[in-house]
Amino acid sequence: MPATSHPRPRRGRRTYRLLAATAGLATAGALAAALPTSASAGEKTTSHQPGRYQDVQLLSFNDLHGNLEPPAGSSGRVTELQPDGTTKTVDAGGVEYLATHLRQAREGHPYSITAAGGDMVGASPLLSGLFHDEPAIEALNRLDLDVTSVGNHEFDEGAKELARLQNGGCHPTDGCYGEQEFEGADFPYLAANVLDDKTGKPVLKPYWVWQKKGVRIGFIGVTLEATPDVVSAEGVKGLTFKDEVETIDKYAKVLQKQGVKSIVALVHEGGFPASGAYNYDCDSPGAGDGVSGPIVEIAKKVTPQVDALVTGHTHNAYVCTVPDPAGKPRTVTSASSFGRLYTDTTLTYDRRTGDIARTAVASANHVVTRDVPKAPDLTGLIDRWNTLAAPIGNRPVGYISGDIGNSGTESPLGDLIADAQLAYGRELDPETDLALMNSGGIRAPLTYASKGGEGDGVVTYAEVFAVQPFANTVNLQDITGAQLVQILKEQVSGANEAAPRILQISSGLTYTLDLTKTGADRVVTDSIRLNGQAVDPSATYRVASNSFLAGGGDGFPTLGQGTNDRVGADDLTALEKYLAAHSSPADPIEPPAADRITIVR
Structure with a gap:
């Protein structure tokens, strides 16, 4: 069988259970205390002494919006810049193909993290949306997603429903689909700047730390402060959304005090690239402002303690460097939307300082092409949910x-x-x-x-x-x-x-x-x-x-x-x-x- 048929071994189920799933926003806020602050990759250690520098692979994507099947029409294509300066469109997307691409990308990279920039669910096609996005969460579990920020669409059905997607359990009105109770996400959702008005605390964990063999990288997750402007009032009832920069800076200090000096911000806010081609060289000489929009101001202001920003929301594709407040270049990425692209970033970790050597950071967007084998486990998942949806959807x-x-x-x-x-x-x-x-x-x-x-x-x-x-x-x-x-x-x-x-x-x-x-x-x-x-x-x-x-x-x-x-x-x-x-x-x-x-x- 091809290598792509064998997914990365599934991690043990992380438990993020709430004590009472229907206790309202105060209960959702209790999730912050229920999530772990770190996770270990769990592979066997080797006998030789590791070197000073360790390359860590960061795979990322954003704005999946429950698109499990290949998106139709223009939503399922990306624009690719050719060597001669012309462009062509490429069919892209579908989690069966995304899984294969991610698994192939991880091969040969023992230090690999997969992160996302929010809007994994919400505004989803019927296959996922009909079932309150349980299928999308199950797919993300199989993709071995390690961590994601919330996006504005994670609040489409309110904080209680988001807590259920994290923790599992049957839908409060529709009940369970099939014989088994929904288990929830194997990965933590981060919502550092989303506060429960009753407690004043984040409704979900604000940060998370990945670690392996002495390498520690912290992740802070925020969504756009203007989420109440783009989500129904009922969805954000009882919540306050704080400034992105102030929040990231706050938790960067918390991580630094814990000895975590390598930090990635997952920011559900985005920009507008100068070119619609996913592989446009944002930093090429003469490119001018390779990306504009809200994320640029955020990137310019966020503390230099943060080493990279994974972004989203605008559904655009870019890999740019934006100077931090100290004037030092810092990578800012976005992988379009609907699972059409993923970003592969190399973070070079300095074991002596515990920080990322930013001069060695390399990053690029890659197309989720449909010319690779489908991941059989994702095909099975889609088939199972399609069987339930077909009488309605067709x-x-x-x-x-x-x-x-x-x-x-x-x-x-x-x-x-x-x-x-x-x-x-x-x-x-x-x-x-x-x-x-x-x-x-x-x-x-x-x-x-x-x-x-x-x-x-x-x-x-x-x-x-x-x-x-x-x-x-x-x-x-x-x-x-x-x-x-x-x-x-x-x-x-x-x-x-x-x-x-x-x-x-x-x-x-x-x-x-x-x-x-x-x-x-x-x-x-x-x-x-x-x-x-x-x-x-x-x-x-x-x-x-x-x-x-x-x-x-x-x-x-x-x-x-x-x-x-x-x-x-x-x-x-x-x-x-x-x-x-x-x-x-x-x-x-x-x-x-x-x-x-x-x-x-």
């Missing part, structure tokens, strides 16, 4: 005539979803005027080609679930015309000025976005029309949106000020009903033109 819900993508300032899929929510809103209230949809809530495209044999152009429940997996409700509220103008301006100002979040809009609403201007001026007020008529600032309009947006999420506080609220069914139901009503095998839905927003560049 049900046809609609028909399309071509791919309906979710990329671009205004996307065809964004228009389709907004139209679906407008149609559903009018079922609840015929006076509904328009619908607004956040781009970040669209997690996958609708692809014309079939992978499951149901027939080209057929849209299954599993596919629409992958598009909108959050179970947000469709909410109606009244806003004034002046508020509507302000909402559109909030796309490119305030919290969204540096990284605009362009709303997807329903049919009938049009306006011009002038990208040659700055801030709120990028929305041309005089261009805003609803059904061809100028928006009246004093008039009242009935607006449909998902519950996340209706609560002011994604930096749209004015949407949180609507009145006369009405709560409907979940947004997935709205999309499913729209597809059923507007498509058939003989008359499939055409991809929308995405021409409602006029872009001036």
